[in-house]
Amino acid sequence: MNVTLTVNGEQHILAIEPRVTLLDALREHLGLVGSKKGCDHGQCGACTVLIDGQRVYSCLTLAVMQEGKEIVTIEGLAKGDTLHPVQVAFIDNDGFQCGYCTPGQICASVALIEEVKRGCASALTSDLNSPLELAQLTEIEIKERLSGNLCRCSAYNGIVAAVQQVVGQQPPSPLAAVIS
Numbered sequence: 001m002n003v004t005l006t007v008n009g010e011q012h013i014l015a016i017e018p019r020v021t022l023l024d025a026l027r028e029h030l031g032l033v034g035s036k037k038g039c040d041h042g043q044c045g046a047c048t049v050l051i052d053g054q055r056v057y058s059c060l061t062l063a064v065m066q067e068g069k070e071i072v073t074i075e076g077l078a079k080g081d082t083l084h085p086v087q088v089a090f091i092d093n094d095g096f097q098c099g100y101c102t103p104g105q106i107c108a109s110v111a112l113i114e115e116v117k118r119g120c121a122s123a124l125t126s127d128l129n130s131p132l133e134l135a136q137l138t139e140i141e142i143k144e145r146l147s148g149n150l151c152r153c154s155a156y157n158g159i160v161a162a163v164q165q166v167v168g169q170q171p172p173s174p175l176a177a178v179i180s
């Protein structure tokens with residue numbers, strides 16, 4: 001069937017089978033290979049993209065379900081040569097090693113920050129009537145809210161520090177763990 005997808009602001013008409021996942025549509029049909037296939041069944045988060053501003057595992061949703069929605073992948077976050085602030089923060093804080101999980105981690109981090117701004121709760125939220133603000137985003141909160149994205153290189157300290165930097169907190173020095 002013909003499916004029209006809007007990805008990173010551009011419309012694409014694809015002739016695909018209804019069973020094609022969004023991840024496969026992006027990678028195999030549009031050549032957008034930034035979104036990674038780690039597990040292909042919703043366990044690792046490497047395939048995370050943004051759909052209408054929400055983070056979604058693209059391996060768990062069908063491309064045909066995404067007509068009329070705004071899909072943003074890691075390739076769509078930068079504006080020309082200007083990286084998204086979360087991308088800059090990942091570089092500044094050594095938020096990756098091999099980089100395989102990184103596109104998903106960055107998309108999830110972008111969504112995480114917007115979720116906090118909207119007052120979304122996490123599993124750690126004790127009072128649903130007092131939503132967290134960005135300034136209150138603790139290390140443990142960031143870890144909880146990114147717990148759907150695994151990193152086999154275990155670059156978690158740098159990933160958390162990157163989010164802290166973007167929300168205006170002072171992240172620990174990347175060298176601190178090495179020195180201590």
Ligand code: FES
Binds near residue numbers: 036038047
């Ligand atoms: S590839 Fe989608 S969650 Fe692992």
Ligand code: FES
Binds near residue numbers: 153
């Ligand atoms: S940087 Fe290698 S899996 Fe995360």
